[in-house]
Amino acid sequence: MMRKLCPNLDKQDGLETVLEVPIPEEMYTKMGSNAALRWLNMRALMKAQSAFDIKSTHLQAKSDNEFLALLKIVGAPLIPFQVQLENYTLSRPFNDCSIEASTARYIVQQYVAAAGGPSALSSVTSMYAVGQVKMRGSEIKQVDENVHATGNCEVGGFVLWQKNPDLWYLELVVSGFKVSAGSDGKIAWNQSSSQPGHANRGPPRPLRRFFQGLDPRCTASLFLEAVSIGERAVDHEDCFILKLETASDSLKAQSSAQTEIIHHTIWGYFSQRTGLLVKLEDKKLVRMMPPNGKDSAFWETSMESLVQDYRYIDGINIAHGGKTITTLHRYGKSHNHKRKIEETWRIDEPETGLLIQLTDVIFLRTEVTEENDDAFWAIRMESQMEDYRKFDGTIIAHARKTYARLNKYGQSDNGRWKIEEKWKIEEVGFNIHGLSMD
Numbered sequence: 211m212m213r214k215l216c217p218n219l220d221k222q223d224g225l226e227t228v229l230e231v232p233i234p235e236e237m238y239t240k241m242g243s244n245a246a247l248r249w250l251n252m253r254a255l256m257k258a259q260s261a262f263d264i265k266s267t268h269l270q271a272k273s274d275n276e277f278l279a280l281l282k283i284v285g286a287p288l289i290p291f292q293v294q295l296e297n298y299t300l301s302r303p304f305n306d307c308s309i310e311a312s313t314a315r316y317i318v319q320q321y322v323a324a325a326g327g328p329s330a331l332s333s334v335t336s337m338y339a340v341g342q343v344k345m346r347g348s349e350i351k352q353v354d355e356n357v358h359a360t361g362n363c364e365v366g367g368f369v370l371w372q373k374n375p376d377l378w379y380l381e382l383v384v385s386g387f388k389v390s391a392g393s394d395g396k397i398a399w400n401q402s403s404s405q406p407g408h409a410n411r412g413p414p415r416p417l418r419r420f421f422q423g424l425d426p427r428c429t430a431s432l433f434l435e436a437v438s439i440g441e442r443a444v445d446h447e448d449c450f451i452l453k454l455e456t457a458s459d460s461l462k463a464q465s466s467a468q469t470e471i472i473h474h475t476i477w478g479y480f481s482q483r484t485g486l487l488v489k490l491e492d493k494k495l496v497r498m499m500p501p502n503g504k505d506s507a508f509w510e511t512s513m514e515s516l517v518q519d520y521r522y523i524d525g526i527n528i529a530h531g532g533k534t535i536t537t538l539h540r541y542g543k544s545h546n547h548k549r550k551i552e553e554t555w556r557i558d559e560p561e562t563g564l565l566i567q568l569t570d571v572i573f574l575r576t577e578v579t580e581e582n583d584d585a586f587w588a589i590r591m592e593s594q595m596e597d598y599r600k601f602d603g604t605i606i607a608h609a610r611k612t613y614a615r616l617n618k619y620g621q622s623d624n625g626r627w628k629i630e631e632k633w634k635i636e637e638v639g640f641n642i643h644g645l646s647m648d
Contacts, residue, residue: 278387278402280347283511284536284551285368285382286391286400288415290456290464290474290494293375293431313438314452317480318430324485325426326526334526337372337425341557345384348550357537359552375416375428391417412464421490423517423529424557429487433478442479444489445516449479470497486527490515507542519556531556 307315322328343366346359366384379392391400393414401407420428436452443449456474465471472495479489491514498507519531532555539548612631 310437
């Protein structure tokens with residue numbers, strides 16, 4: 211169960227405080243032995259962390275900045291492809307491509323049918339989800355040693371909005387540390403509670419979490435260009451394997467003077483029995499080139515996600531849980547070590563359309579470029595409709611709570627403002643041809 215509100219113990223008649231990111235109930239109960247202590251600890255948790263790089267014990271990281279970097283890698287990675295949602299609805303002939311590509315298209319068609327069918331998927335205009343995560347991390351080990359994620363369990367929650375694959379926003383809080391990421395359709399970015407915003411190179415791309423069973427439209431559009439490479443059993447489930455290689459021009463656009471992305475490959479494992487995606491895997495290799503041009507290091511990031519617990523929401527088959535294992539391997543002339551991070555996640559409220567809650571997220575940016583990260587502005591307005599009653603055959607909400615939050619992130623200036631409004635309808639009337647009907 212996720213907690214969205216925190217009691218306001220400072221003012222008896224005050225509105226409950228809306229948490230920026232819903233957190234698991236177990237995380238809230240561990241914050242103190244009574245309500246007053248939990249309230250104090252909650253307020254302290256939601257304050258931005260210090261910009262100083264202090265020692266950390268989370269995920270076996272050596273510092274808070276290292277922990278935040280791991281959160282970005284594990285919690286908010288991007289897919290290397292741009293996705294066009296209309297692709298999966300197009301009927302393409304199977305005889306104009308190789309047998310591997312035509313087989314992949316057939317498998318994707320079966321997946322679309324298993325996920326709810328083209329009509330149901332095409333009816334979706336937006337998506338919203340609240341979920342919780344549990345993470346464990348290993349220590350840094352030499353490559354010839356066994357690596358197991360055996361550290362303390364870090365608990366957190368996330369909230370995710372999506373309008374389309376290029377317009378989305380994520381907020382993730384784990385153990386009191388917050389990571390945000392988003393895309394405004396022109397540029398994708400991420401930032402943390404103690405670090406300035408960073409713009410990703412290349413065109414805007416979708417969040418990897420969408421492809422973990424949350425948005426079948428994205429998954430179908432992505433793998434429509436894949437090739438079939440065989441079969442394999444995943445958790446005793448026989449699966450077809452589809453493979454995607456990122457084009458060299460896309461890799462070049464996402465690289466920089468100090469980082470060269472050598473390859474980024476994605477595999478999807480689709481059940482032969484149900485047609486659904488049961489595993490998503492990708493591997494990315496990056497060469498880090500120091501300014502002096504000596505001792506280049508290689509970073510290989512491997513992510514394997516098991517996609518589980520499918521349930522229907524508005525006629526669409528959505529995964530409600532899973533597990534992601536991330537392995538980070540660094541090697542080169544003077545480096546050869548790796549670490550592992552395991553994330554167990556569960557979706558509590560996946561919705562393709564909000565009926566009793568409306569959320570508007572507005573993204574503004576001032577001079578944000580790939581070379582110059584000045585500032586990000588995020589404006590979020592959330593309205594909760596309450597007390598529905600029928601009037602002349604029409605159901606009308608008689609009460610509403612509205613919360614507006616403005617966040618500013620930048621290299622030299624961070625700020626946060628919040629406004630809460632609550633109103634109640636006392637009288638309802640319809641005006642028809644100038645006549646009031648009360």
